[in-house]
Amino acid sequence: MGAHAFVSRTDPSASATLAESPSQVRIWFDGPVETMFLEVRVETEDKRRVDNKDAHRNPDNDTLVEVGLPRLSPGRYRVFWRVVARDGHRREGSFSFLVK
Numbered sequence: 216m217g218a219h220a221f222v223s224r225t226d227p228s229a230s231a232t233l234a235e236s237p238s239q240v241r242i243w244f245d246g247p248v249e250t251m252f253l254e255v256r257v258e259t260e261d262k263r264r265v266d267n268k269d270a271h272r273n274p275d276n277d278t279l280v281e282v283g284l285p286r287l288s289p290g291r292y293r294v295f296w297r298v299v300a301r302d303g304h305r306r307e308g309s310f311s312f313l314v315k
Contacts, residue, residue: 220300229310
């Protein structure tokens with residue numbers, strides 16, 4: 216059985232339009248992820264990094280990855296993530312959201 220760590224949900228959700236800036240981005244996977252090689256970054260449309268550079272696996276849930284955010288200005292943001300599943304398979308992807 217493979218555990219390739221597919222995204223099961225995100226907060227904010229992909230393509231969401233938010234009335235207020237979120238305080239963090241949370242990504243849930245369908246299996247445990249390793250803490251090594253974990254990366255989550257949030258960028259503006261002009262590719263400027265805006266997250267707090269504190270991406271980590273939640274200490275109480277080994278399928279949840281989080282990164283903090285400062286107060287975001289209105290605009291579109293893209294979240295890039297990269298993880299390694301417990302079986303050693305590397306996965307990466309991205310999604311965007313809009314702050315009104």
